[in-house]
Amino acid sequence: MGRMAHSILQLARHAISGHQRWPPFWRSPQARERYDVLIIxxxxxxxxxxxxxxxxxxxxxxxxxxxxxxxxxxxxxxTAIVRSNYLAAPSIRxxxxxLRQYEGLSRELxxxxxxxxxxxxxxxxxxxxxxxxxxxxxxxxxxxxxSELLTTGQIRRLMPLxxxxxxxxxxxxxxxxxxxxGVVRHDAVAWGYARAADALGVDIIQDxxxxxxxxxxxxxxxxxxxxxxxxAPRVGIAVAGSSSVLAxxxxxxxxxxxxxxxxxxxxxxxxxxxxxLDGAVYVSQSDRGxxxxxxxTDVYTSYAQRSGIQRVEDTxxxxxxxxxxxxxxxxxxxxxxxxxxxPDASPILDSSPVNGVCLSCGWGTYGFxxxxxxxxxxxxxLATGASHxxxxxxxxxxxxxxxxxxxxxxxxxxxxxxxx
Amino acid sequence: xxxxxxxCGTRDALEFTWGGQAAVVRPADPQSCSDEEWCRYLFxxxxxxxxxxxxxxxxxxxxxxxxxxxxTLTHVVEHAALIGVPRPRSEPSx
Numbered sequence: 001m002g003r004m005a006h007s008i009l010q011l012a013r014h015a016i017s018g019h020q021r022w023p024p025f026w027r028s029p030q031a032r033e034r035y036d037v038l039i040i041x042x043x044x045x046x047x048x049x050x051x052x053x054x055x056x057x058x059x060x061x062x063x064x065x066x067x068x069x070x071x072x073x074x075x076x077x078x079t080a081i082v083r084s085n086y087l088a089a090p091s092i093r094x095x096x097x098x099l100r101q102y103e104g105l106s107r108e109l110x111x112x113x114x115x116x117x118x119x120x121x122x123x124x125x126x127x128x129x130x131x132x133x134x135x136x137x138x139x140x141x142x143x144x145x146x147s148e149l150l151t152t153g154q155i156r157r158l159m160p161l162x163x164x165x166x167x168x169x170x171x172x173x174x175x176x177x178x179x180x181x182g183v184v185r186h187d188a189v190a191w192g193y194a195r196a197a198d199a200l201g202v203d204i205i206q207d208x209x210x211x212x213x214x215x216x217x218x219x220x221x222x223x224x225x226x227x228x229x230x231x232a233p234r235v236g237i238a239v240a241g242s243s244s245v246l247a248x249x250x251x252x253x254x255x256x257x258x259x260x261x262x263x264x265x266x267x268x269x270x271x272x273x274x275x276x277l278d279g280a281v282y283v284s285q286s287d288r289g290x291x292x293x294x295x296x297t298d299v300y301t302s303y304a305q306r307s308g309i310q311r312v313e314d315t316x317x318x319x320x321x322x323x324x325x326x327x328x329x330x331x332x333x334x335x336x337x338x339x340x341x342x343p344d345a346s347p348i349l350d351s352s353p354v355n356g357v358c359l360s361c362g363w364g365t366y367g368f369x370x371x372x373x374x375x376x377x378x379x380x381x382l383a384t385g386a387s388h389x390x391x392x393x394x395x396x397x398x399x400x401x402x403x404x405x406x407x408x409x410x411x412x413x414x415x416x417x418x419x420x
Numbered sequence: 421x422x423x424x425x426x427x428c429g430t431r432d433a434l435e436f437t438w439g440g441q442a443a444v445v446r447p448a449d450p451q452s453c454s455d456e457e458w459c460r461y462l463f464x465x466x467x468x469x470x471x472x473x474x475x476x477x478x479x480x481x482x483x484x485x486x487x488x489x490x491x492t493l494t495h496v497v498e499h500a501a502l503i504g505v506p507r508p509r510s511e512p513s514x
Contacts, residue, residue, distance in 0.1 A: 242469070244467035244468070244469075245468075245469050248468070253460075253464045254464075254467075255459075255463040255464055255465075256467055257440075257465055257467050258467055258469075258492075299437070299438050300438035300474075300490075301438075301467060301472065301474075301492050302492055302495070303469040303470075303492045303493040304492075304493055304494070304495060308421065308433070309434075310433075310434055343462070343463045399459045399462075399463045400455045400456060400458075400459040401455070
């Protein structure tokens with residue numbers, strides 16, 4: 001099956017027929033009885049993994065099964081930010097590989113993911129925060145990733161609407177920027193990978209919930225689904241906030257807690273914010289003019305894909321303290337996704353205690369920006385049984401050995417200072 | 421979400437601080453327990469989709485730590501009691 005190219009000619013032809021005759025981007029096949037590799041979870045990570053399995057490793061007897069619809073979980077719920085401004089060397093390498101893949105992804109998939117590298121800015125509101133940012137900038141530069149500290153004057157020029165000093169005593173000390181960071185059309189990532197994986201022969205099966213596993217002598221042999229049993233000697237689990245639920249069905253525990261992380265969008269307005277602001281509240285302006293806003297996770301575990309009122313209030317209060325003008329905007333939508341948080345805020349890309357089952361989880365609050373690298377590394381793990389060199393640090397065993405990779409600051413979890 | 425504090429009555433969850441899984445037991449002798457046991461104590465927490473036995477502190481009320489039984493999917497709080505007070509057998513629902 002050839003991959004349909006998008007061209008002006010195609011667009012013109014379909015415009016004449018009122019855009020009613022576009023062929024589906026991927027097939028909707030019945031599940032076969034047996035696959036070489038079965039991937040659970042049709043989000044960005046699962047679909048990217050399927051694509052790289054077929055492309056890099058020639059494994060085409062593979063399927064992605066998804067409980068809901070493609071990209072309907074965190075892939076379609078995040079705030080679409082991509083960046084690689086991490087702190088630990090393995091993380092910087094991994095996430096910068098991911099960002100480089102994103103830079104070439106529209107071309108590779110033949111599908112416009114609308115990458116906009118407008119720069120990701122973090123702000124410091126104390127000299128201590130600025131010192132931490134200085135350390136981070138140095139770590140990034142040491143790893144060969146460009147980033148720079150910003151003076152308050154530079155920040156003023158980047159974000160004219162920002163209030164530098166509030167009556168609550170908050171004062172801007174500086175910040176830093178990663179200019180290659182930006183935003184991506186998140187649905188397009190899921191759809192682009194799905195289309196490309198489908199064209200390589202991977203089956204994508206939606207509305208197919210996993211109800212159990214079949215194992216023999218400690219090795220997986222198949223997956224029980226709502227559509228019946230599917231046999232596979234290798235199973236990849238990429239289900240974010242539901243990782244613990246599937247692990248429990250397999251009889252092991254994970255160092256993961258599931259929490260709701262929320263986002264919201266305002267009514268559309270004229271361009272008011274050229275960069276992505278990251279930090280205690282993160283905000284960017286979409287191409288349609290809406291402000292896309294996120295905050296911290298809820299403060300208790302949750303499997304409900306909605307958030308508590310407390311974080312809405314916190315996020316709004318912080319945003320309006322930074323940008324008083326935004327207080328006049330009306331909000332259109334608010335929603336939440338289930339994130340899988342690990343104790344060190346770094347992911348787990350490893351085989352599991354059950355032979356044949358591999359895990360891609362613990363992406364926590366920053367799974368979206370990791371999709372291309374996560375896909376490459378997880379496909380490598382599923383195809384070869386060995387960790388990808390770039391993902392070896394993200395082992396399940398690190399919680400026993402103590403080789404944790406603390407990225408709490410990069411996840412916005414522990415170096416945030418309360419602003420108010 | 422509301423939590424029925426045994427001292428203060430049913431109050432909004434905003435007044436409470438979540439404390440994670442209830443009754444996590446520290447290995448009696450950390451020097452002699454295995455890495456696996458220590459890892460389990462430090463990092464592995466129950467994370468079910470459904471009923472969960474957990475700790476909450478009524479920070480902006482009486483300040484007491486409570487045992488709370490909450491459903492993580494529906495956020496229905498089934499019961500709250502002082503730590504160590506056993507949960508009464510659930511009545512057959514009418």
